[in-house]
Amino acid sequence: MRNDFANVARILLSGAIAVALTGCATILPGSGPSNDDVVAQSSYPGFQRYEVIDINSSVLDILRHREADSFLAHFGDYRPSVEPKIGVGDTVSVTIWEAGAGGLFSAPLVSDRFSTGSKSSTIPDQIVGRDGSISVPYAGRVRVAGRTTQEVQIIVERALAGKAIEPQVLINMPRSVSNSVTVTGEVANGARVPLSVRGDRVMDVIATAGGIRAPVNETYVQLSRGRETVRVAMTRVSADPRENIFMRPNDVLTLIRDPQTFIAYGATGRNAEIPFDAEGISLSQALAKAGGLLDFRSDPAGVFVFRFEPESVVRALNPNTTIAAPHQLTPVVYRLNLRDAASLFVAQGFRIQNRDLLYVSNAPITDAQKVMEVVGLISGPTTTGLAAYSFVK
Structure with a gap:
């Protein structure tokens, strides 16, 4: 009878360990996909879900030359204002x-x-x-x-x-009503501002409306002219004279406060939505703000930045892409291998954008540790039974 009990206990213990080992991939808790999972899940047979791009000096060079929204590029209005004309309501x-x-x-x-x-x-x-x-x-x-x-x-x-x-x-x-622009949003005094004969630029009109109320690095200037609307960061308008274009009658200028943030997730010291608190930050600064990588959990080769990119950028990064389409944003996952010392220089040159998601995957050893914990939980009662049986015997 006692031999039968021991045999049954040993069978149950072996079965529990086998189930734990074979099913760990689906039952183990985790904060997200592993390094290999991010790459493997980028495509299914016959279907591409997102692009995976390894960050290097070539990628940094492409991203530095990306086309940002520009008043000058859209309106081409870097000229003195024309002489005002009389309009209805004047x-x-x-x-x-x-x-x-x-x-x-x-x-x-x-x-x-x-x-x-x-x-x-x-x-x-x-x-x-x-x-x-x-x-x-x-x-x-x-x-x-x-x-x-x-x-x-x-x-x-x-x-x-x-x-x-x-x-x-x-x-x-x-x-004059027809020779004026409307200024609204994050300004001290929203108003209809008349244009002078000399000509008024974007910053002139904002100053006439009392200036901005929000921090400069959190403010965007949105210009609506006719059927076209363009949004440019206030820091760029104030720093680049070419973006400080002349206003035209009936323009609508809206100042929008949009705090710059990124989301840190995974094996970092801080999982949260984190503000830039500056005009712009690099990937190395973002990692520092997120509390760095956790020594006991993180995979240094699995640092990812999830972002949506326009077609022009995606095709420059991967000319053979199959998912980039005109007038659409394409999901791109940038990967950085911090096991390579040279990647620390690359991280300083990679600029984080508003609403980026920074993700650090778990190290493979972390999953192994979790498996052992599950095995211990399952085998514990059986081991105790065997010990008690041996004692009684």
Whole structure:
């Protein structure tokens, strides 16, 4: 009877160990895929899921020349502002002078008061109507929309020729709605800012609106012109004069606060969403902010950065890619092997982008340790039974 019990116990122990060893890949807890899993799972038969790119000096050179969003590239507007034109809704004033007294717009001569009379008359301010016109006495409705003040002066003078005494006309725009830009978002005073004749750049308009409220390194400038909208980092606009382009009437400038962060995950000292706290950081700085690699868990050869890249970058990294498509972002996994001392220099040149995911895989020995722990949990009761049996025997 006792021999039967011992045999059964030994069979159960062997079976438990076999189950633990064969099923460890699916039952063991973990923080994510291993180094080999990340590479192996990049594609299925006939289907590519993402690109795996090993970080080296060639990759750094390609990423340095990537095309970032640019006001200059999209709008090509690095020129002085054109002379403003009158538009619907603008306020226009008209002043008319005549060469002599007693005309349509001048007072008559009063000899007993030794006065030659006023030779000018100012028409009350008018708002340009929806038809794009204003009214001028003895000239009728004059179309002014889409014309400069000098052009309107000539038109009114010609309309009054033969009616007034050698008329001279001066057109002013006390308030202009059509020659303004809208500034909103993270500014001190959101407003409609009128453009000057000299021309106003992006930074001029932001300053007129009271400046930004958020930190410069967390602010993006979004310019909407017509049907196109482009967003550029505030740090780039302030540092690169070419991006500080001239504004155009009816532009909409929105300042957006978007803190720059990355996510640290896996065998790092800190698993969290971590802010840059700077204009930009490198991969080595990101690893330091994440608490470095855990000595007892991490695989130095399995440092990954998960990111979505545009087609142009993916094709430069891998000309034979099968998943890059126009106007779409492609998932790319960058891999760094920190077992190679030279990779420490590479890590300093690799720039982390907003919303990147930094992942460090577990070392293979970590999974082996977990297997042994599972085996110990399963075999413990059986071993205790065998010991008790031996004692009784």
